[in-house]
Amino acid sequence: MIGISYTLFKNLNYNKYIYSALECEDMQLIQTNEVQETLDQLIGKELYLHLETTNGAYANHNNESVLTVNAYIRNGKVTPLSGKIMGSGPYRVGLKIELGWIYAEGLTHWEIDSEGRLLMAGHDAEGRLAVALQLSSSPFDV
Amino acid sequence: MDDHLLVIFPHPDDEAFGVSGTIAQHTKKGLPVTYICLTLGQMGRNMGNPPFATRESLSLIRQKELEDACAAVGIQDLRQFGFRDKTVEFEDEKFLADQFLAVIDEVKPTRIITFYPGYSVHPDHEATARAVVRAVGSMPEMDRPELLCVAFAKNSEADLGAPHVVTDISDVFEEKMNCIKAHRSQTQWLVDSVDKDPAMLAWVKNERFWRYPF
Ligand SMILES: [Zn+2]
Numbered sequence: 001m002i003g004i005s006y007t008l009f010k011n012l013n014y015n016k017y018i019y020s021a022l023e024c025e026d027m028q029l030i031q032t033n034e035v036q037e038t039l040d041q042l043i044g045k046e047l048y049l050h051l052e053t054t055n056g057a058y059a060n061h062n063n064e065s066v067l068t069v070n071a072y073i074r075n076g077k078v079t080p081l082s083g084k085i086m087g088s089g090p091y092r093v094g095l096k097i098e099l100g101w102i103y104a105e106g107l108t109h110w111e112i113d114s115e116g117r118l119l120m121a122g123h124d125a126e127g128r129l130a131v132a133l134q135l136s137s138s139p140f141d142v
Numbered sequence: 143m144d145d146h147l148l149v150i151f152p153h154p155d156d157e158a159f160g161v162s163g164t165i166a167q168h169t170k171k172g173l174p175v176t177y178i179c180l181t182l183g184q185m186g187r188n189m190g191n192p193p194f195a196t197r198e199s200l201s202l203i204r205q206k207e208l209e210d211a212c213a214a215v216g217i218q219d220l221r222q223f224g225f226r227d228k229t230v231e232f233e234d235e236k237f238l239a240d241q242f243l244a245v246i247d248e249v250k251p252t253r254i255i256t257f258y259p260g261y262s263v264h265p266d267h268e269a270t271a272r273a274v275v276r277a278v279g280s281m282p283e284m285d286r287p288e289l290l291c292v293a294f295a296k297n298s299e300a301d302l303g304a305p306h307v308v309t310d311i312s313d314v315f316e317e318k319m320n321c322i323k324a325h326r327s328q329t330q331w332l333v334d335s336v337d338k339d340p341a342m343l344a345w346v347k348n349e350r351f352w353r354y355p356f
Contacts, residue, residue, distance in 0.1 A: 027193040050197065056187050057228075057264045061296070070228070072185070109193055119196050127191030134197065141201070142226055 027109035027121065032085050035110055038118050039083035039093070042135055049076040050134040051102060072132075075139045078102065090122055093133055104133040145173045148251035148287070150242060150274050152180040152230050152266035154208035155325040159332065160292045161255055162215050162321035163311025164349050169216030170314065176219040176249050178242070179208060180270060185227040188328055195327060203327050211324035215317050221245060231269035238273035239280065246277065251287045254278060258291035258352055261298045279356055290351035298352075305350035312347050319346075 052072035060068040080102070083095040087105075095102040106122035113119055117136040121129050134140070147168045151157055157165065157177060165175050182201045189195045195203050212220050223241065225233065246254070259271035271291065278289050293302060311318055319336070322329050335342045 026199065027189075027196055052185075052197070054185075054187060061263050072228075111196060113196065113198060117198065119198060121189070121193070121197065123189055123191060123193055125191065127189050127193060128187040129189050129197065130187075132197050140198065 027111045027119070030085070030089065030091050030107060030110045030120070032091065035085045035091075035093075035118075035120070038112065039080075039085065039095075042118065043080055043082060045137065046077065046079050047135045047137060048139045049078045049102065050074050050132060050136075050140050051076065051104065052129075052132040053104075054130065056128065074142060078135075080135075093120060102133070104131050106131045107133065145253075146249050146251045147173065147175045148178070148246065148249060148254045149175065150178045150180075150254060150256040150270060152225070152264075152270045153183040153186075153227065154179055154181075154204050154211065155183065155328045156257075156267070158211060158318075158322045158325055158329065159346070160294070160349055162211070163314050163318040163347075164255070164309055165217060166215040166314035166317040166321070167309070167311060169218075170317075174219065174249070175215075175217050176221065176245065176251070177212060177217050178221045178223060178245060180223045180225045180230055181227040181266065182208075182222075183227050183328070186328060188330075190327070200327070204325075207325045207327060211321045214320035214324050215314075219249075228266060230266040233269070235269070235273050235276060238269070239277040242274055242277040243280070246281070246287070253288045253290060255290045255292070255351065258293035258298070258302070258354070261291075261293035261295040261302065263295050275354060278354075283356070286356070289354040289356075291354050292350070293352055302352050306353045307351040309349045309351075310347060311349055315347060322346075 054070040055066065055068065057068060057070065059066045078097050080095040080097060083093065086092045091107045092105045093107060107120045108122045110120045117134060120133045122131040124130055147165065149157055149161060149165060168175050183204045184201045186200055254274065256274040257267040257271040259268060259275055262268055262271055278286050290307060323333055336346055
């Protein structure tokens with residue numbers, strides 16, 4: 001899907017409305033039953049985790065009363081024992097692992113990309129990523 | 143000797159807002175520009191609504207945008223250093239400075255443009271700026287290129303005074319806007335506001351630099 005999006009993207013003029021044509025190639029609004037089925041298939045597998053939350057590097061620059069907050073883990077190695085998606089949107093996902101938990105709140109969109117990776121993210125009204133939880137059977141690029 | 147301009151920034155699009163007019167004026171005279179871009183801006187937040195990118199596809203998109211942006215202002219020598227967005231400050235500063243020195247030694251720039259350390263807000267900007275200052279500062283005084291810095295922290299003018307160099311880039315406004323537009327995933331808001339807001343238009347038409355005092 002990345003490949004298709006990228007080819008389309010290369011041929012596009014600068015027009016935000018054209019971006020919407022790419023929507024079907026990228027992330028979709030979360031359908032909990034589909035995400036749950038995907039999570040179920042990942043149980044017991046050795047996976048690579050990308051977990052991130054951010055309010056943007058300029059959060060405090062833009063509004064001094066706001067704390068700039070960012071955290072991410074890229075390529076944590078995990079084996080989920082169970083996993084659930086909860087809520088009525090935006091959604092929460094919790095994954096039980098041997099010694100603890102993986103948790104993300106605020107998820108709005110999801111995709112299984114061309115490499116078979118489960119990508120979930122929460123975007124605000126301006127389309128800015130605020131949280132991401134991704135699982136892959138091979139390491140993410142660094 | 144060719145009047146070679148070396149631009150060093152951590153993110154694709156760092157060059158667009160404040161420097162691309164100066165770059166376009168330079169290349170229009172047939173003079174060489176080298177652009178060192180440290181990362182791909184992989185951790186950018188703008189994914190679109192509805193989303194057009196994911197955390198994983200953003201790097202591919204921004205790679206193409208960077209190449210288009212360079213073409214828009216005539217940059218023929220783009221050096222991508224392959225660091226990861228948001229991690230530059232955790233790299234060894236001397237290692238970074240040495241990589242910059244190798245390029246400085248090769249292209250022998252008369253002028254370098256980067257961020258102003260302490261006044262560039264993003265940790266990657268600050269780390270890049272510190273390493274550039276370290277690199278240039280380690281050179282014998284007579285060999286040092288001029289170091290011009292972009293500052294945009296709120297206290298920049300209060301602390302540093304008025305910019306030392308203000309360049310009117312009206313003659314290459316179209317090239318500059320094409321450079322900004324090339325970074326389309328990140329710059330929609332800016333293009334919109336330039337169209338609507340005269341103050342923003344004036345801001346884009348002038349580029350401001352502070353000379354780094356060694
Ligand atoms: Zn930047």
